[in-house]
Amino acid sequence: MFAPTFTADQIRRAEQPLLAAQEADDELMQSAAHAVAEAARAMLDDAALPDDAARVLVLAGPGGNGGDGLYAGAELLLAGRRTDAFLPAGKAHERALRAFEAAGGAVLDALPEPAAGQGYALVIDALTGIGGSGALRGGLRTAAEWANASRAAVLAVDVPSGVDADTGAAGEVHVEADTTVTFGGWRRAHALSPACGAQLLADVGLPARRLHETLGDELAEWAADGPPLLLANRAVTPERTWPEDLYPMRQAPVLDIAPGPDDDKYSGGVVGIRAGSDGYPGAAVLSVAGAVNATPAMVRYAGPQAAEVVRAHPEVVATQTLEDAGRVQAWVFGPGAGTDKGAADELRWVLEQDVPVLVDADGLTLLTTHPDLRELVRGRAQATVLTPHDGEFARLREAAGVGESDRMGETIALAGALGCTVVRKGRATVIAHEDDPHTAYAVDAGNSWAATPGSGDVLSGIMGAHLALMEAKSLGEEAALAGAVAVHAVAAKLAAATPYGDAAAPAGRIAAFIRPATALVSHA
Numbered sequence: 458m459f460a461p462t463f464t465a466d467q468i469r470r471a472e473q474p475l476l477a478a479q480e481a482d483d484e485l486m487q488s489a490a491h492a493v494a495e496a497a498r499a500m501l502d503d504a505a506l507p508d509d510a511a512r513v514l515v516l517a518g519p520g521g522n523g524g525d526g527l528y529a530g531a532e533l534l535l536a537g538r539r540t541d542a543f544l545p546a547g548k549a550h551e552r553a554l555r556a557f558e559a560a561g562g563a564v565l566d567a568l569p570e571p572a573a574g575q576g577y578a579l580v581i582d583a584l585t586g587i588g589g590s591g592a593l594r595g596g597l598r599t600a601a602e603w604a605n606a607s608r609a610a611v612l613a614v615d616v617p618s619g620v621d622a623d624t625g626a627a628g629e630v631h632v633e634a635d636t637t638v639t640f641g642g643w644r645r646a647h648a649l650s651p652a653c654g655a656q657l658l659a660d661v662g663l664p665a666r667r668l669h670e671t672l673g674d675e676l677a678e679w680a681a682d683g684p685p686l687l688l689a690n691r692a693v694t695p696e697r698t699w700p701e702d703l704y705p706m707r708q709a710p711v712l713d714i715a716p717g718p719d720d721d722k723y724s725g726g727v728v729g730i731r732a733g734s735d736g737y738p739g740a741a742v743l744s745v746a747g748a749v750n751a752t753p754a755m756v757r758y759a760g761p762q763a764a765e766v767v768r769a770h771p772e773v774v775a776t777q778t779l780e781d782a783g784r785v786q787a788w789v790f791g792p793g794a795g796t797d798k799g800a801a802d803e804l805r806w807v808l809e810q811d812v813p814v815l816v817d818a819d820g821l822t823l824l825t826t827h828p829d830l831r832e833l834v835r836g837r838a839q840a841t842v843l844t845p846h847d848g849e850f851a852r853l854r855e856a857a858g859v860g861e862s863d864r865m866g867e868t869i870a871l872a873g874a875l876g877c878t879v880v881r882k883g884r885a886t887v888i889a890h891e892d893d894p895h896t897a898y899a900v901d902a903g904n905s906w907a908a909t910p911g912s913g914d915v916l917s918g919i920m921g922a923h924l925a926l927m928e929a930k931s932l933g934e935e936a937a938l939a940g941a942v943a944v945h946a947v948a949a950k951l952a953a954a955t956p957y958g959d960a961a962a963p964a965g966r967i968a969a970f971i972r973p974a975t976a977l978v979s980h981a
Contacts, residue, residue: 459688459708459898460934463644465622471641478742483552486521489640490528490553492659493614495510495700497533497579498637498819503697506527511936512563513540514577514609515557516600517549518584518618524550525614527557529970534616536559541577545584545596562897568603577609582632584618589775592628593619601632613637616644617652623886624863625649636695636788643801647706648689649665649864651884653885655695656901656926657703685895687892690939692904692978693945703900711899711940711978712923712932714752724756726925730918731803732792732963733762740793740818742769743911743964747918748789749773750971751944752926756918757782760794779806784927787813789921791820801827808833813924815838817917820848824875825856835876840934842924847915865889878934880920882913886942888935900939903944906953911964916945949972 463471475485501511515530528551530540534557537713542549542557543565558564569576582604584597591603596869601618611634616622618692619631625646637653647656690709699705716725727746728829733741741762748772749758756773758766759782763775778781790807794800796819802824807814808830814837816824821843824830845853854867857874861867865887872879872889881887882906888898907916920941927937952962 460707462645462687462689482554486524487526487528493529494532510721514581515542515581519546519548522586522845523583524553526581531556531560534562538794545600555811572968580609580611581606582613586615586620593630598630604632610635613832616646619651645687649885650853656706665950670944687897691903692899692943693950696880709939709943710936712936714751722755726929727785728787728921728925729782730756731759734795737793738762738765741912744792744918746968747915748922751919751922787925789815789917791817794819796822815921817844821845825852829935841877846882880905900942904950907949908963915964915968944974
């Protein structure tokens with residue numbers, strides 16, 4: 458269900474025997490170029506432009522990535538698509554360039570002014586691919602800036618230029634792609650960088666089966682001295698239909714929430730929620746809304762906003778204090794709960810319970826400022842899940858003494874340092890567990906409509922309900938966490954939809970779409 462991703466070095470090593478076995482020059486490159494051309498044709502067909510308006514510009518770098526783009530351009534030309542090329546480094550892969558020119562392609566002496574660039578319907582970014590390192594400079598930087606300034610759709614070859622293939626980190630200047638097509642296996646950046654847009658995988662000469670066999674023979678993957686494995690999924694997949702040999706990234710697995718014939722309101726995973734305060738009453742309502750709509754099981758609320766919670770959700774059992782809440786299979790603590798001594802005492806009580814605990818928002822602030830609470834987290838036998846956004850993560854990282862590195866590496870390190878599971882929220886959410894420092898999970902939301910106040914409170918409720926279901930049914934934690942992230946992302950996308958296009962998706966509206974999002978993801 459989870460798709461493995463690979464480092465650039467692993468991809469290069471897996472390609473070597475295939476390159477050595479080629480029967481003709483550039484055989485593998487031309488197979489990759491065919492996939493690029495197929496993706497380009499699909500994007501042009503979607504634009505529904507007349508042939509004379511559907512112009513393509515290939516931005517070709519000097520290496521193999523540029524060769525992929527030029528061979529793809531030659532194929533588009535032979536299919537009747539007007540295609541130009543620009544070589545920002547002043548040179549290109551020689552055989553690919555000859556094929557492009559022989560097909561009738563024109564090489565521009567200079568990029569047109571951005572306004573004139575509107576004449577291109579599609580730009581193919583073939584500047585650097587996985588071979589790029591460091592910041593884009595000179596003509597490559599200018600070409601990337603031009604691609605972003607044009608109104609054309611952008612198709613990136615392998616990885617958008619200026620984006621690190623292994624970490625997903627984007628340089629100050631990088632290409633923002635609408636779609637990225639890659640070959641044989643996913644790169645880490647496809648899960649970690651929103652700049653990739655929609656991701657497509659082509660089995661061209663390097664099918665996933667052969668990639669796994671080669672890596673299994675040559676690399677210490679999953680071993681203590683090997684690179685960590687990143688398993689990836691996407692929440693909202695592209696709506697367009699792609700050619701049958703181009704595959705979008707898989708949707709994240711989601712727990713089956715349907716009750717069985719012997720289930721009742723208690724057996725499906727009762728979640729307890731401590732959220733909200735007099736200053737932030739909405740946090741309680743939103744977190745509870747996430748849980749109520751996530752699974753059929755009971756939701757218990759404990760806190761000062763009990764009356765408001767029951768007014769909004771009469772099915773919730775609400776009390777003023779944690780001690781009176783009753784039995785649960787998981788606790789959620791933090792959204793709007795406060796950071797004073799009373800809140801710290803409440804978090805201490807929650808962490809002492811023998812059930813999974815999710816800590817968010819103010820709870821994370823308390824962990825940052827209270828070393829004794831961090832020690833409680835480290836010593837827990839049950840699952841502890843921390844859900845920081847990047848700002849909260851940075852503070853936790855400093856408090857735990859974890860050094861700064863790339864987004865995936867930091868998340869793995871913090872999970873190990875705190876002895877817990879870390880769900881680092883964002884457009885690309887990274888999940889790491891304390892007991893597996895060599896594996897992480899990533900879910901690309903596929904949209905950013907969840908970047909709105911209160912959205913994280915809703916997610917805490919969804920995730921808490923899924924953790925309770927996991928505990929009650931002895932299900933897998935990865936599906937509980939990644940699935941909750943996916944449901945939340947799909948709910949945000951559904952909440953943003955209007956008959957006229959997408960618009961704002963307030964947190965309360967996101968909560969209202971959790972049920973259809975769950976059904977959509979579960980039955981996709």
